[in-house]
Amino acid sequence: MKIGFIGLGNMATAMIGGMLQKGMAKSEDIIGSSKTETTAEKVKTKFNINTTTDNTAVAEQADILFLAVKPIFFPEVIAGIKDAVKADTLIISIAAGRKLQYLKDAFGRPELKLIRCMPNTPALVLEGCTGVCAGENVTEEETEQVLSLLRSFGIASVVPERLMDVVVGVSGSSPAYVFMFIEAMADEAVAAGMPRKQAYEFAAQSVLGSAKMVLETGKHPGELKDMVCSPGGTTIQAVKVLEEKGMRAAVMDAMDACIEKSKCM
Ligand SMILES: NC(=O)C1=CN([C@@H]2O[C@H](COP(=O)(O)OP(=O)(O)OC[C@H]3O[C@@H](n4cnc5c(N)ncnc54)[C@H](OP(=O)(O)O)[C@@H]3O)[C@@H](O)[C@H]2O)C=CC1
Numbered sequence: 001m002k003i004g005f006i007g008l009g010n011m012a013t014a015m016i017g018g019m020l021q022k023g024m025a026k027s028e029d030i031i032g033s034s035k036t037e038t039t040a041e042k043v044k045t046k047f048n049i050n051t052t053t054d055n056t057a058v059a060e061q062a063d064i065l066f067l068a069v070k071p072i073f074f075p076e077v078i079a080g081i082k083d084a085v086k087a088d089t090l091i092i093s094i095a096a097g098r099k100l101q102y103l104k105d106a107f108g109r110p111e112l113k114l115i116r117c118m119p120n121t122p123a124l125v126l127e128g129c130t131g132v133c134a135g136e137n138v139t140e141e142e143t144e145q146v147l148s149l150l151r152s153f154g155i156a157s158v159v160p161e162r163l164m165d166v167v168v169g170v171s172g173s174s175p176a177y178v179f180m181f182i183e184a185m186a187d188e189a190v191a192a193g194m195p196r197k198q199a200y201e202f203a204a205q206s207v208l209g210s211a212k213m214v215l216e217t218g219k220h221p222g223e224l225k226d227m228v229c230s231p232g233g234t235t236i237q238a239v240k241v242l243e244e245k246g247m248r249a250a251v252m253d254a255m256d257a258c259i260e261k262s263k264c265m
């Protein structure tokens with residue numbers, strides 16, 4: 001089975017890296033294309049996969065074909081490959097905002113098997129999170145096949161298409177907010193005298209451990225927060241400042257902006 005990627009940028013390389021690390025695909029089974037020779041060469045060297053700048057060559061060979069270019073390039077990319085894809089190829093868009101109906105209209109081939117998914121870059125370290133919705137021609141077995149491929153680099157679940165923009169906000173884009181939080185914590189640790197490398201390590205490990213507690217204890221995040229806040233202690237002072245500065249509202253407003261942008265892309 002050949003897995004094709006059109007677009008070899010941040011997200012495609014995170015997914016390829018995850019699939020190879022997990023042994024879900026062999027390097028000889030992955031082919032990819034990019035706009036420039038420079039990227040094609042770089043990705044070829046990094047993963048030992050076949051790469052090209054010829055999208056049609058990838059589209060012709062792929063049994064599973066990921067469309068991993070920016071949403072604005074979808075019209076030109078699809079126009080270039082629509083007659084080359086095989087009728088039984090599973091075509092998976094990873095673009096924010098591009099609806100199944102858009103893909104159906106752009107390909108103009110009603111028989112094609114179209115899927116939309118929204119992964120995130122932690123796929124690179126096998127901790128990805130992917131939402132998936134499948135078009136009408138895709139069977140349950142094919143959806144399961146795609147889910148197991150995506151699960152090679154993290155969790156993956158089916159969501160109704162109306163929630164795909166929410167998936168962009170809560171997992172597709174959210175690593176950026178978390179990286180900002182880690183960076184800010186590390187900056188203050190540095191301001192208070194800690195060496196920078198150690199500050200990133202301590203901040204990141206604390207985020208990792210906290211996330212694991214939410215996932216593994218099943219406890220409400222508020223209860224876990226309360227466990228840290230000793231009466232009259234240090235943590236509640238930090239919590240008070242975060243509430244005064246509107247941290248929760250800032251996160252919710254930021255996600256609202258992200259979800260709205262996804263809706264109108
Ligand atoms: N980054 C993320 O965290 C996530 C991104 N996504 C989605 O993934 C998609 C890609 O995003 P991202 O990886 O960040 O983008 P990048 O800008 O990192 O990569 C885009 C890739 O597309 C290639 N490309 C551009 N035009 C063409 C073309 N005509 N033919 C073939 N390849 C082309 C570029 O090639 P070259 O390098 O040669 O210019 C580049 O390799 C988007 O649709 C985005 O919505 C989804 C989830 C998370």
Ligand SMILES: O=C(O)[C@@H]1CCC=N1
Pocket residue numbers: 096168172173
């Ligand atoms: O910023 C973006 O548009 C893409 C989609 C989700 C994450 N990155």
